[in-house]
Structures are given as C-alpha cells and as structure tokens.
Amino acid sequence: MAPPLVTVTRQYASGGSDIAQLVAQQLGWTVIDNEFVDEVARRAGMAPAEVAQREERAPGLLERLARTLAVASPEMFITTTGVPRVEDDEATIVKVTERIIAEAAQHGRVVLVGRGAQALLAQRPDALHVYVVAPKPWRLKLAVERLGVDPAQVEKVVDDTDRQRDHYVKTYYGRVRQAPENYDLVVNAERLGFEGAAALVMAEARRRGWN
Secondary structure (H helix, E strand, O other), rough: OOEEEEEEEEOOOOOHHHHHHHHHHHHOOEOHHHHHHHHHHHHHOOOHHHHHHHHOOOOOOOHHHHHHHHHHOOHEOOOOOOEEEEOOHHHHHHHHHHHHHHHHHHHOEEHHHHHHHHOOOOOOOOOEEEEEEOOHHHHHHHHHHHHOOOOOOHHHHHHHHHHHHHHHHHHHHHOOOOOOOHHOEEHHHHHHHHHHHHHHHHHHHOOOOOO
C-alpha cells in the first residue's frame, strides 16, 4: 500500500499554506511547498562536492530528494552555477516540480501544497485532497495584512494569481482546479478559521488511521 499523503490546493490568500503547516505539525509530517520545491531544485543543481558539504549524518527528506533528483535528472540542471535552467523554460519548471512531487509521494507522510499536486496524484490511493477557499473580501484583506500586497493592486493580484494557478493545472493536467468534485474536503477558511480547518483535515486523517 502506498504511504499516506495530503495535498492542499488553495485559492490565493485563503490561508491554505498556514492550514497545511498546522496539519503537518500535528501529524509530524513534512510540508512540501513552493519554498521547499525551490530549495530542492537549488540543491539538486549544485556541484556534488557542494551538496556533500551540506549533508548531515542522517539526511532529511529535502537532502534525499535533492540527491535523488540530481542523479535521476541531471539534464535539468546547470551544475556549474547551481541554478536550475528555469528562467527560460516553463516546461523545465514543471518537470522538476513533478519529479520532486513524485519522489516526495514515494516517501509519503508529506503535505503537498499547490503546484498541481492534487492533479498529478489524483489517482493515488491513500491521498487526502483538500481545497481551501474563502470569500473574496476576506482574501483581499488577508493579502494586504499578511502577505504585504499593495492595497491599490490587491484585487488584480488575487485575481491574476488564481487565474495563473487555474491555467497551470488546466494546461498541464487538463483538470479544472476549482471543481469541488476533485477533492475529498473543501474547507472555508473564513468560516472555520485556520485551526478549525486544520482540525477537520486532522479528523479525516485520524479516521483513516494515519496518526
């Protein structure tokens, strides 16, 4: 049986990343979010000696994924500069991201945030797919107060970010990101609060015997 995992898809500024962090903390799992993916990609593109310097005696998931990715897909990286070839090639970003998600999913016990993880792992057994939503006025407020978005630009930023995420999933996986039937749980972060939303996800994880 495949090891369990949670995917969190979220409307922009809905608090999905915060909820994912809470769930991961309570389960004792690892969060795989944009920062984690970027860091794995960065480390995978380093020269082997540089990676070795950073290795700990018991490497964590991040180091294991970076090492696996560097060995399995060296053509994706320019090891001389340590920077993935992503600036000029969105397809490379997608490939790198997919490799990281696939490797992380093999280990299981991870909470995967965004990046099309729900679509990529839609057929995966033992996956709990969560969609975090919230009313737009609340998200606009959160974007300004917590994410530091310019109030004059906030509506455009929120709309554009959601549109880009929808387009990414549609383009690469042919799925409608906001369709509720693609998820096991759809949670309203304004109604439930971050703690309440995380508690619902935890209740389902416990029901499945994951903790």
